[in-house]
Every structure is written in structure tokens, then in C-alpha cells.
Amino acid sequence: MNQKYPSVLLENAVNEFARLPGIGRKTALRLILHLLRQDDAMVDGFAQSLVALKHEVKYCKVCHNISDAEVCPICQDKSRDAATICVVENIKEVMAIENTMQFRGQYHVLGGIISPIDGIGPADLEIESLVKRVSQGNINEIILALSTTMEGDTTNFYIYKKLAPYNIKVSMIARGISIGDEIEYADEVTLGRSILNRTLFNESYRM
């Protein structure tokens, strides 16, 4: 339904908000009416934080993660293992893996995955820079931590082929039954994989 807004300013703001993914025009209007009830400083701060982020944010020149400095805190951290690199799609996965506190290596953020349907090819991603990092030596292992989707598998395979000339280990995060899941309800592909890729009992509990 084509809504009539009583104000052009309001309509513009709704249009802008509704361009965000998952935000429809009704939600946009609700969020904007909320902002209208706040004081000027809050709305200005909101807008300013977005403009500042967009104009001033940097990408780490080593791992391509979002960063305030030329090199991000993780890549600067001397206590981390620079010989193990975990390849992820985006900053969200870096944050998720950091939260597990199970990984003490460094990252490489691709900035997406190969997805022909969205027009994203290898050249749009930070794959060349990963190969370059590996070619400079001192890397023992690349851990591929991409989504378990067709696009993720394609990207995994592409990177695996690109890294083949170098004498390094390329691994992939385990795919199997989620902790807490009942086997009865697991899908067949996952369950099948979890049997093929079974781990030795005493090794499963090493931390």
C-alpha cells in the first residue's frame, strides 16, 4: 500500500531507513518516531557515529579486518601465533571465534564469499592478499572457517587450490552435530559427515 506521509522530511527519513536489510517501511516509521521523541543531541550523535564510521574506519593492512589503526589489535598482539591463520568471511565471524577463546592465531578476513548469483567472484575478495601472506613464508597452517553452504564450500575449494603450491597445512573447521543437539533430529548430511569425520574419544576432550 502506498502510504501518504504528512511530511516530506519524514518520508525521506523513512525511505532511507527502509533501504536497510530487514527493515520495512512500518519498522522504519516506528524507529524514526522513536528518534523524534529523543533529544537533538541523541539524534545528532546517532547520525554522527555513522558518518564517522563510514569516513574514518580503516581496514587492517594485514588481515583486512575493520580497525581504527593501520594494523588491527589482533595482528599487533605479539602473544598470538602468527603462523596459524584462520580465514573468515567477515568481521562478525572474527568476533564469534574470538568469543570462544579457543583460537590464539591470527585472522584473514575475505570480505565475503564467492557467490556467482550475487556477482561476487574471487577477485572481489581478499584471496590474493592471503596467497601473498602465505608466499612470504612463516605460515604453518591455514584454517578455513567459512559457512557450510555451497558458496562457502566453493570458496574453501578455490582457496585450497590457490594454496596448493605452498607447503602448508590447510584445515577446515569441524562440521558435525552441534553441542546440545539430539542425534535423532540431526539432518542426514551432517550426521553422515559426523560419522566419517569421527574423532578419537580421548582426543575430543583435549583443550
Place this chain on the structure above:
Amino acid sequence: MNQKYPSVLLENAVNEFARLPGIGRKTALRLILHLLRQDDAMVDGFAQSLVALKHEVKYCKVCHNISDAEVCPICQDKSRDAATICVVENIKEVMAIENTMQFRGQYHVLGGIISPIDGIGPADLEIESLVKRVSQGNINEIILALSTTMEGDTTNFYIYKKLAPYNIKVSMIARGISIGDEIEYADEVTLGRSILNRTLFNESYRM
């Protein structure tokens, strides 16, 4: 879980976005990463539209709806019936009622409803200005179109009492079974009301 963001700029933007109602930190991050992928002009336009709205928006001095001018297009429209005023909570209800195309009168936007739990009393709403509009004469009917909640009923009753000294009709939008609903599943209060407030069959179909 306390997430660690790799950038202060990013964290600030997430914090600002997550202050919006219904937007959590995960959604905020997703929206911001989307904005980061857009070009500068789009993000600037987004931020600018909010700042412009907040600083430049006016409220119609007659009905208190959001407006670009001193008097909103609805109040300016000479073809509308200025003697019938529909009282609503907010601009969203004005838009919803306008979409029905069943109302050709004018509006009065209260800017909220009486809600002691949220600290909103009659003085915080545009009730005095409604009484003033009525006291100036030329009004035949006030239609109360507030939510069918306890707060809505309280506000209805308060306004009804305030308008009692004036010789005008005060009506309330019909409450009953929604069009398309099955009676079997209607709640008892609604069903009871719909029997008490039944309408003559031939009158139900007047348009």
C-alpha cells in the same frame, strides 16, 4: 556476552543503533556492516535525512500532526469536514485511517496516551488543545480512535469527561470481531461487546 569490537568507531555506531527499540546488538552490527558496504553518499544521505527531520520538522498548530508547514495538508484541505475531529494517539494512526479512505474529517493527534506506568499524564498530551479547539465552536462530533487497551480506555474516558460541558457528540470507533475472523476463536470480551453493540443489518452495509 560482552563482545569485543575491533574498532571504537564501529563500537560507537553499534551502541547508537542498539538504542533503537527492537534493535539488538547483533542486528545493529548487521545493519552497520551493510551501511559500510554502501558508498559514502548513501551513508551521508541516511545520516543527513535523520538530522534534517529532527531539526526541521514541525507540528501542525491545529492538529499537532507531523508537518512540513505550520498547518498540515489535512487541516488545510477545504474539502474536508472541519466539524468532525478524529482523536488519535499518533501519526501512525492518522496514516492508517487515511489509508481506509473512510474518513473525510480532520484529526487531533494527542502524541501518546495516558499511561501512569510510563509517567505519561494528561498534561503531557495535546488534550488541552483539543478542549480549546472544541470550545471555539463549529465542532459537531469528536470520534475517539485510541487503542482498545486499558490506557486507551482511560484516555477515552478522560477526554469524554473534559468534553462533557460542551454540547457535542462524542463517539468511539466500533469494537467487535475483525473482518475475516472466525467467531469461534474470538476472545470473550470482544465477542460480548460485539453482541451488546450490534448494528442493524441494513445499517452495517451503508458506506
